[in-house]
Every structure is written in structure tokens, then in C-alpha cells.
Amino acid sequence: MPGTREPFTTPAPAPAPAPAPSLGAGAGAGAGSAFASAAPRPVIQRSSVRGQVLDALRSALVTGDLAPGEVYSAPALGERFGVSATPVREAMQQLANEGAVEVVPNRGFRVIRRGARELAELAEIRALVEMPVMLRLTRTVAAPCWAELRPLAEATVTAAATGDHARYAESDRAFHAAVLALSGNRQLVHLADDLHRRAQWPLAGAPARRPRTDLLADAAQHTALLDALAAQDLPTAQSLIRNHFPGA
Structure with missing residues (x-):
């Protein structure tokens, strides 16, 4: 088992009604007690414990604070959150359903190791799903509808400028979802968001945080895409969309 790492803090996603709780870092059941005592307990609102824990774990996956290949126990994470292991286990099971982690009997959950091929496959599928719709x-x-999405595009620029990876991931998905929502196809939005979330998990062996x-x-492409869409500039929009899905 790897040793206990320095504590980490999971920032609040944007936009969100309330900040996600913080986490302390550590790996596996063996490192559970050190993990739990690494930092002060976050404040958890009891009305939405599972949802807040899930948001925090998702942010930790994006930033690499839940590292590929590491095993994390629900009781240790629950102690860190100041809650029982049950909502943590439920949140982790949701992540298992999404393909982010796998169950390790009698130990907890291991973060899935992902390679470059999987990321390229996800990019290809996203391009096939999103490009024709866009x-x-x-x-x-009409142009006024695209103008209403400008704040979402600008939110990605702000998050990128501050280097806030968790906030960027949330704002990036929010922008894409808002664009696709103009199609009126809710199933499409749901499917595309799931693919997008999976594409944001870091690769094994690669730096967790993108430069x-x-x-x-990436954020600049969002604003440029809005300009092209509003101007009904099909060639430019097509080029920007293709560039936005590297490896596709």
C-alpha cells in the first residue's frame, strides 16, 4: 500500500448551490486512520449528505486527489467527512456504476487506471454525439440564444485562469450541456454529460492536473465557438468542434 499523502481540499464546483466538502488524502484501508486525521472535518449538511460526498469525490477524481490504482475505504472516508460509512459507500457505488472505481472486497474501492486509448475512444464518441447536433x-x-450562453463560456475562462481544475471541469460540462440542451433532447444531454465526465478523469501515470x-x-475555444455559432459560420464552428475533441 502507498504511504499517506498530504491532505487535499476539494473546491466547490461552479455553478453549485453550496460548496463541496473538503477531503484529506490517503490511500487504502491501511492508511485510513492517517487519512481521517489529516485535516479538520468539513461541515456536512445532513439534508444532502450523499450528494455532497459524491460531488467531493468527483472533484477529487478530476484533480487526481483520488489517484488511479489507489484503494480507499468507506469507513476512513466517512470518518474524514464526519459521517457514517453508508453515504460514502453509496457515493462510491455510484462512481462504480459510472466506471470511475471498482469494488475491492473487504477493502473498499480502487480508482480505475485509464490509458490513452480509452481517452481517445471517449473523444471519438463525444465528437460523434455532439458535433452533428452543434x-x-x-x-x-438565433444569435440572442447563443448570447445567453456567454456567461457559461466566460465561467470556463475564469476557472482556467485561476488554475481551478475542479471548477473548470464543472463549468466545462455546464457549457456543453447548455449548448446541447438547445436541441430539446434531454436524453442526448444526459448521455453526452456522462461521456464528458468520464473524459475528465486523469490518465494513469500522467500528471493529474493539466497545465x-x-x-x-480549451476555454478560449468555448468563446470562439459561441461567436461562430451566433454568426452561423458553419466552417469555423466545424473546425472548432473538431479541435475541441483531441484524438477523435
Whole structure:
């Protein structure tokens, strides 16, 4: 088992009604007690314990604070949150259903190791799902509707500029979901968001946190895409969408 790491803090996603709780870092059942005592307990609102724990764990996956290959026990995480193991176990089971972790009997949950091929496959599927819809919307949605999405695009720029990876991940998905929602197809939005979330998990052996320059480049594509969509500039929109799905 790896040794206990320095505590980490999971920032609140944006936009969100309340900040996600903080986590302390550590790996596996053996490191559970050190993990639990690494930092002060976060305040958990009892009305939505499972949801807040799930949000925090999702942010920790994006930032790499829940590291690929590591095993984390629900009781240790529950002690860290100041809650029982039950909501943590439920949140982890949800992550298992999403393919982020796998159950390790009598120990907890191991974060899945993902390779470059899986990331490329996800990018290809996302491009197949999102690109035709966005290009169709270019022809049918009026410029004022695109202008209403400007704050969402700007939120990704702000998160990128501060290097806040968890906030960027949330704002990135919020922007894409808002664009696709203009299609009126809720099933499409749900499917695309699930694929997008999976694509945000870091690769095994790679730096967990992307360089700020990469985040800024991605965020700039959001604002440029809005400009192209509002102008019904189909060639530019198509080029930007393709560039936005690397490896597709």
C-alpha cells in the first residue's frame, strides 16, 4: 500500500448551490486512520449528505486527489467527512456504476487506471454525439440564444485562469450541456454529460492536473465557438468542434 499523502481540499464546483466538502488524502484501508486525521472535518449538511460526498469525490477524481490504482475505504472516508460509512459507500457505488472505481472486497474501492486509448475512444464518441447536433443548431438557433450562453463560456475562462481544475471541469460540462440542451433532447444531454465526465478523469501515470495553458486554450475555444455559432459560420464552428475533441 502507498504511504499517506498530504491532505487535499476539494473546491466547490461552479455553478453549485453550496460548496463541496473538503477531503484529506490517503490511500487504502491501511492508511485510513492517517487519512481521517489529516485535516479538520468539513461541515456536512445532513439534508444532502450523499450528494455532497459524491460531488467531493468527483472533484477529487478530476484533480487526481483520488489517484488511479489507489484503494480507499468507506469507513476512513466517512470518518474524514464526519459521517457514517453508508453515504460514502453509496457515493462510491455510484462512481462504480459510472466506471470511475471498482469494488475491492473487504477493502473498499480502487480508482480505475485509464490509458490513452480509452481517452481517445471517449473523444471519438463525444465528437460523434455532439458535433452533428452543434452543427445543426448553427443553422436553427438565433444569435440572442447563443448570447445567453456567454456567461457559461466566460465561467470556463475564469476557472482556467485561476488554475481551478475542479471548477473548470464543472463549468466545462455546464457549457456543453447548455449548448446541447438547445436541441430539446434531454436524453442526448444526459448521455453526452456522462461521456464528458468520464473524459475528465486523469490518465494513469500522467500528471493529474493539466497545465493552465491547456485549460485556457480549451476555454478560449468555448468563446470562439459561441461567436461562430451566433454568426452561423458553419466552417469555423466545424473546425472548432473538431479541435475541441483531441484524438477523435
